[in-house]
Amino acid sequence: MSDELIQIETPFAFNEENQREFDELIGRYPIKEAAMLPTLHLAQNQTGYITPAVMKYVAEQLEVSVMKVKDVVTFYPMFFEEPVGDYVIRVCHTLPCALRDCKVVLEHLKEKLGTDIASETNLAKGTTADGKFTLMKVECLASCDVAPVIMVNGDLHKNLTPEKVDELLAKLAS
Amino acid sequence: MVEERRILYEHLDVPDINTFDVFRQYDGYTRFEKAIAEYQPEDIAKMVLDSGLKGRGGAGFSTGEKWSFVPKDIKPCYLCCNADESEPGTFSNRYVLEKNPHLLIEGILICCYAMGIETTYIYIRGEFTLGKKMLDAAIKEAYEQGYLGKDIRGTGLNVDIYSHPGAGAYICGEETGLIESLEGKRGQPRNKPPFPAVEGVFRKPTVVQNVETLCNLPFIIGNGVEWYTQMGPTYADTRFDPPKPDANTGTKLYCISGDVNEPGVYELDLGLTSTELIEVAGGLRGEEVKAVIPGGSSAPILTHYELDTRLDFTSLTLAKSMLGSGGIIVMNETRNIVDCLLNIMKFYAHESCGQCTPCRWGTPWVRDIVQRIADGDGRKDTITRPKFGVAENGRWGDTGETEEIYEDLDLLESVANNIANVDTMTWNTICVFGIAVSWPAVSYMRKFRPEFEATIREGKLVTLPVAEATVPPEENYAYQQRFVPKEFADL
Numbered sequence: 001m002s003d004e005l006i007q008i009e010t011p012f013a014f015n016e017e018n019q020r021e022f023d024e025l026i027g028r029y030p031i032k033e034a035a036m037l038p039t040l041h042l043a044q045n046q047t048g049y050i051t052p053a054v055m056k057y058v059a060e061q062l063e064v065s066v067m068k069v070k071d072v073v074t075f076y077p078m079f080f081e082e083p084v085g086d087y088v089i090r091v092c093h094t095l096p097c098a099l100r101d102c103k104v105v106l107e108h109l110k111e112k113l114g115t116d117i118a119s120e121t122n123l124a125k126g127t128t129a130d131g132k133f134t135l136m137k138v139e140c141l142a143s144c145d146v147a148p149v150i151m152v153n154g155d156l157h158k159n160l161t162p163e164k165v166d167e168l169l170a171k172l173a174s
Numbered sequence: 175m176v177e178e179r180r181i182l183y184e185h186l187d188v189p190d191i192n193t194f195d196v197f198r199q200y201d202g203y204t205r206f207e208k209a210i211a212e213y214q215p216e217d218i219a220k221m222v223l224d225s226g227l228k229g230r231g232g233a234g235f236s237t238g239e240k241w242s243f244v245p246k247d248i249k250p251c252y253l254c255c256n257a258d259e260s261e262p263g264t265f266s267n268r269y270v271l272e273k274n275p276h277l278l279i280e281g282i283l284i285c286c287y288a289m290g291i292e293t294t295y296i297y298i299r300g301e302f303t304l305g306k307k308m309l310d311a312a313i314k315e316a317y318e319q320g321y322l323g324k325d326i327r328g329t330g331l332n333v334d335i336y337s338h339p340g341a342g343a344y345i346c347g348e349e350t351g352l353i354e355s356l357e358g359k360r361g362q363p364r365n366k367p368p369f370p371a372v373e374g375v376f377r378k379p380t381v382v383q384n385v386e387t388l389c390n391l392p393f394i395i396g397n398g399v400e401w402y403t404q405m406g407p408t409y410a411d412t413r414f415d416p417p418k419p420d421a422n423t424g425t426k427l428y429c430i431s432g433d434v435n436e437p438g439v440y441e442l443d444l445g446l447t448s449t450e451l452i453e454v455a456g457g458l459r460g461e462e463v464k465a466v467i468p469g470g471s472s473a474p475i476l477t478h479y480e481l482d483t484r485l486d487f488t489s490l491t492l493a494k495s496m497l498g499s500g501g502i503i504v505m506n507e508t509r510n511i512v513d514c515l516l517n518i519m520k521f522y523a524h525e526s527c528g529q530c531t532p533c534r535w536g537t538p539w540v541r542d543i544v545q546r547i548a549d550g551d552g553r554k555d556t557i558t559r560p561k562f563g564v565a566e567n568g569r570w571g572d573t574g575e576t577e578e579i580y581e582d583l584d585l586l587e588s589v590a591n592n593i594a595n596v597d598t599m600t601w602n603t604i605c606v607f608g609i610a611v612s613w614p615a616v617s618y619m620r621k622f623r624p625e626f627e628a629t630i631r632e633g634k635l636v637t638l639p640v641a642e643a644t645v646p647p648e649e650n651y652a653y654q655q656r657f658v659p660k661e662f663a664d665l
Contacts, residue, residue: 028334031357031376037340041341075527076361099431099433099503099505100432142264142268142302143268144501145430145431
């Protein structure tokens with residue numbers, strides 16, 4: 001990643017609140033690099049996704065190379081390198097949810113949102129045209145007792161049926 | 175009917191138990207106070223060893239023994255609490271974190287006191303947004319009340335607890351993967367040895383324990399070793415000569431999901447059978463049990479012939495399976511095992527960290543084979559094999575018999591066994607993810623071979639009746655006790 005490429009992006013810096021939180025974070029670890037995951041979470045919460053400018057900024061803050069940050073960002077599925085919708089809908093499709101018909105919920109969501117399922121390399125595929133929702137499949141969300149489950153941003157929605165999905169979408173759209 | 179014995183979960187549903195004041199009313203932190211007032215750190219380590227507490231995260235390794243490997247002279251020493259609960263079918267830790275986080279903090283304090291640890295990192299799964307919020311609030315409260323920080327309650331003990339969010343990678347639940355991830359790198363497991371107890375996070379001795387294991391500590395200290403050891407069965411492990419007593423003490427948070435009427439977490443003594451557990455969980459949803467996964471999706475499957483196998487560490491190991499994380503998934507007669515295996519293999523193909531070649535390439539390969547079978551394109555062939563016997567001419571020789579072979583099933587077993595061999599228990603990968611892939615792949619295929627064969631033959635998913643789909647134990651070596659070489663039996 002050359003410097004010219006990074007210049008195209010809008011530069012990134014933590015806002016005041018996140019800067020405070022970051023300063024607190026960094027004191028928890030004997031080496032700065034260890035704060036990588038919490039720092040990237042902070043940055044992603046601020047911008048919505050990890051741009052090259054974010055990676056450069058995080059690398060400077062943690063005193064590591066940009067490549068190392070990129071290395072981490074590409075490994076973990078929770079970090080996005082492309083823009084996502086305001087609401088990220090994660091549908092669990094692992095065995096316990098599959099045994100409780102998560103397929104019905106997924107198909108219903110696809111139909112209602114009129115979008116495909118995002119893949120890790122193509123998030124735009126699962127994002128609605130108005131940029132409000134991103135639909136993606138995820139592995140076990142550790143809530144198998146209340147399957148099928150979906151997670152909308154940080155909130156878990158349990159025992160879903162197509163009717164409950166409709167209710168939820170109506171609430172989110174308003 | 176088996177009764178639930180709630181110890182860890184006893185006060186889980188008390189309103190506001192997540193706050194310090196309410197937790198305090200229910201004996202909160204008194205066990206920690208007892209520990210520092212009445213015992214020396216060595217006494218606590220001894221008590222934990224004597225209690226026979228086994229790690230609840232998956233490997234089932236004795237906690238006391240693990241602590242004894244930590245060198246006393248290297249400081250600082252760290253504690254990593256593994257709250258990266260990602261094994262499909264497991265969800266007990268989430269409830270502890272969301273509803274009763276102070277119990278975990280008390281367990282951590284006892285561990286820190288026993289091991290002389292000053293810093294603890296709780297590696298919490300990135301998806302546990304609510305759990306992290308509750309835990310952070312509880313940690314903050316504990317600092318305010320003087321149970322964390324410098325010079326706790328005037329004893330000179332310093333303990334700091336930090337929560338560290340993960341970011342959605344299953345492999346970070348493996349202890350060395352967790353350590354790498356905690357250091358801000360990709361969560362790719364390390365070669366062992368050195369074990370984390372000697373060289374772990376930041377290259378210092380590290381104790382890695384699951385949430386449930388740590389939550390057991392206050393009760394061992396509070397009620398004594400004798401009270402703890404009377405729960406659960408003790409076996410004579412006949413793999414050793416002379417047989418070694420093998421204790422399965424304490425309760426287990428069994429997470430039951432799938433085809434039962436009341437899925438959920440049930441806290442029961444170790445050593446009950448699948449049939450009993452299904453009964454506790456409101457009975458089966460459906461007519462007949464087809465299969466039970468006993469310990470998260472990595473565990474080899476149990477058939478309806480094995481429903482009386484006790485669900486504890488020893489019995490399941492002898493049944494060539496494992497208790498793992500205690501995530502039990504029940505399947506009824508309508509389920510297709512090929513389809514279930516496909517779902518699990520998609521999970522592993524997605525979650526392989528990509529560090530070791532056999533796993534990086536083998537896991538998607540296994541998935542593709544199962545996908546092919548499920549799509550109806552499974553490869554089979556009719557071949558003439560030299561089968562020796564008394565031939566038509568009355569002389570010994572090739573009988574010329576033809577045989578139908580299922581190429582894809584042989585290939586599936588061969589690829590899986592080359593990631594990790596389930597018969598010799600040797601893996602060609604750095605971590606045990608390899609065995610977590612090949613265990614389900616090979617056990618499903620061997621135990622439910624008729625269903626796989628029918629699916630390939632018919633060219634579409636065929637769900638056979640339970641009795642026809644399952645291979646009886648006497649006909650299949652998949653059921654037999656795992657091979658343990660004599661020379662390793664003492665290790």
